[in-house]
Amino acid sequence: MKLLFVEDEPVLIEEMENYFSSHGFICEQATSFSIAEEKINNYNYDIIVLDITLPDGVGIDLITDIRERNLDTGIVILSARNSLSDKLTGLNLGADDYLTKPFFLEELSARINALYRRKTLKGAENICFDDFKIDPVSKRFFFNEEQIGLTRKEYEMLLFFVVNKNRVVSKSSLAEHLWGDHFDQNDNFDTVYVHMKNLRKKISCASGKDYIKTVYGMGYKFTF
Amino acid sequence: MKLLFVEDEPVLIEEMENYFSSHGFICEQATSFSIAEEKINNYNYDIIVLDITLPDGVGIDLITDIRERNLDTGIVILSARNSLSDKLTGLNLGADDYLTKPFFLEELSARINALYRRKTLKGAENICFDDFKIDPVSKRFFFNEEQIGLTRKEYEMLLFFVVNKNRVVSKSSLAEHLWGDHFDQNDNFDTVYVHMKNLRKKISCASGKDYIKTVYGMGYKFTF
DNA sequence: ATTGATTCTAAAGAAATTCTAAAGAATTGA
DNA sequence: TCAATTCTTTAGAATTTCTTTAGAATCAAT
Numbered sequence: 423m424k425l426l427f428v429e430d431e432p433v434l435i436e437e438m439e440n441y442f443s444s445h446g447f448i449c450e451q452a453t454s455f456s457i458a459e460e461k462i463n464n465y466n467y468d469i470i471v472l473d474i475t476l477p478d479g480v481g482i483d484l485i486t487d488i489r490e491r492n493l494d495t496g497i498v499i500l501s502a503r504n505s506l507s508d509k510l511t512g513l514n515l516g517a518d519d520y521l522t523k524p525f526f527l528e529e530l531s532a533r534i535n536a537l538y539r540r541k542t543l544k545g546a547e548n549i550c551f552d553d554f555k556i557d558p559v560s561k562r563f564f565f566n567e568e569q570i571g572l573t574r575k576e577y578e579m580l581l582f583f584v585v586n587k588n589r590v591v592s593k594s595s596l597a598e599h600l601w602g603d604h605f606d607q608n609d610n611f612d613t614v615y616v617h618m619k620n621l622r623k624k625i626s627c628a629s630g631k632d633y634i635k636t637v638y639g640m641g642y643k644f645t646f
Numbered sequence: 647m648k649l650l651f652v653e654d655e656p657v658l659i660e661e662m663e664n665y666f667s668s669h670g671f672i673c674e675q676a677t678s679f680s681i682a683e684e685k686i687n688n689y690n691y692d693i694i695v696l697d698i699t700l701p702d703g704v705g706i707d708l709i710t711d712i713r714e715r716n717l718d719t720g721i722v723i724l725s726a727r728n729s730l731s732d733k734l735t736g737l738n739l740g741a742d743d744y745l746t747k748p749f750f751l752e753e754l755s756a757r758i759n760a761l762y763r764r765k766t767l768k769g770a771e772n773i774c775f776d777d778f779k780i781d782p783v784s785k786r787f788f789f790n791e792e793q794i795g796l797t798r799k800e801y802e803m804l805l806f807f808v809v810n811k812n813r814v815v816s817k818s819s820l821a822e823h824l825w826g827d828h829f830d831q832n833d834n835f836d837t838v839y840v841h842m843k844n845l846r847k848k849i850s851c852a853s854g855k856d857y858i859k860t861v862y863g864m865g866y867k868f869t870f
Numbered sequence: 871a872t873t874g875a876t877t878c879t880a881a882a883g884a885a886a887t888t889c890t891a892a893a894g895a896a897t898t899g900a
Numbered sequence: 901t902c903a904a905t906t907c908t909t910t911a912g913a914a915t916t917t918c919t920t921t922a923g924a925a926t927c928a929a930t
Contacts, residue, residue: 590786613877
């Protein structure tokens with residue numbers, strides 16, 4: 423679950439990142455219009471929290487970029503002005519929700535969670551393969567109705583593999599997905615290896631099969 | 647897949663080389679106009695990333711050199727934020743894409759991959775010949791839908807042959823393509839021979855045919 | 871604070887790939 | 901034909917990449 427915060431106030435953006443990353447979201451920041459534009463055009467986010475007053479542009483203009491790129495991205499608008507017209511323009515352009523500054527993080531959280539629920543509930547009730555079932559709402563994983571306890575990283579990893587089934591997933595893109603900005607190219611893949619090991623073990627303990635193949639020098643491939 | 651980075655900022659060029667070589671590309675650097683010119687006139691690259699502001703010349707002037715030499719080379723221009731006219735001239739002269747500095751490596755990556763896809767598949771999803779199929783996205787090779795596990799060198803070698811089908815490929819250009827700068831003219835071709843052997847074996851094991859003919863004293867020729 | 875769970879680091883060992891070297895086969899041209 | 905050159909093949913050494921383990925650091929909840 424990847425969020426992007428577009429906001430120029432350093433204190434607020436830090437607070438949001440802190441709060442949501444500690445609540446299990448993978449977070450990225452964009453502190454200006456131009457940064458936001460570049461990120462939006464090159465990545466997919468599940469939800470984007472968008473301040474509409476930015477030093478180098480009007481946040482609302484980003485909404486069309488977002489919608490062009492991915493119809494499924496949730497958009498929450500933040501505005502200092504409690505102006506009805508901004509709100510309406512934003513919602514008309516395709517924002518999903520609106521919040522007036524100042525606000526409590528808990529309120530933003532409630533809205534993001536609601537949006538997340540709407541998004542995940544919409545198409546995908548449960549993801550099933552063989553005797554496995556993934557419930558994206560409760561973030562749980564089952565084998566024959568028996569729950570397999572996964573940690574957050576393991577769950578995110580599995581979901582990424584399932585979404586990219588039958589495709590070779592490079593370690594870099596896996597790491598980028600799991601750690602976002604915070605994974606840097608010079609880091610080694612030690613932690614990726616460890617999480618892989620643990621995830622594989624849990625899956626094969628339950629089913630006896632190994633669904634994730636290693637593609638030497640390329641990455642991993644999940645098939646079912 | 648061979649890239650050339652033309653860029654005079656040492657930090658940036660190192661970052662780019664790091665990033666892309668760890669993502670499976672073969673990379674070379676040119677830190678000045680003159681070096682770039684020399685390389686472009688003597689080697690072929692799949693994609694050239696070209697900073698247009700260089701200490702000893704204007705990068706745009708290289709575009710015509712590149713186009714004269716090889717119509718198929720992808721060109722991505724890097725430019726400072728304000729110089730719109732440069733970008734337009736570049737695109738008019740035959741660049742394929744441009745990127746404004748500063749940028750995220752991931753963005754450059756997205757564009758290079760897009761260009762690569764456009765180049766290698768030109769519309770079609772996969773490259774096919776006889777009962778073989780190459781999927782350039784996941785870098786896999788199939789015979790009758792059965793995957794043939796190739797190592798990276800074998801895969802790059804095969805792709806080079808397929809791209810140059812019906813043409814005699816010299817060992818030098820093959821080595822040049824596979825090892826770039828790191829292959830030096832005094833090296834012998836022992837490893838080329840070994841990889842050839844292994845690639846041929848895998849192909850003929852699957853199909854019973856030998857697609858790669860030896861042209862004594864010249865090189866190899868791939869036909870189908 | 872203490873506990874327990876998760877995540878990360880580091881290092882050793884395994885496995886796959888890549889390269890080296892050397893011997894033998896094929897091709898060329900004198 | 902035969903020497904020189906070029907290419908093929910093989911075996912194994914070196915290197916790179918991946919797995920596994922154990923324990924340290926971090927985080928979360930009591």
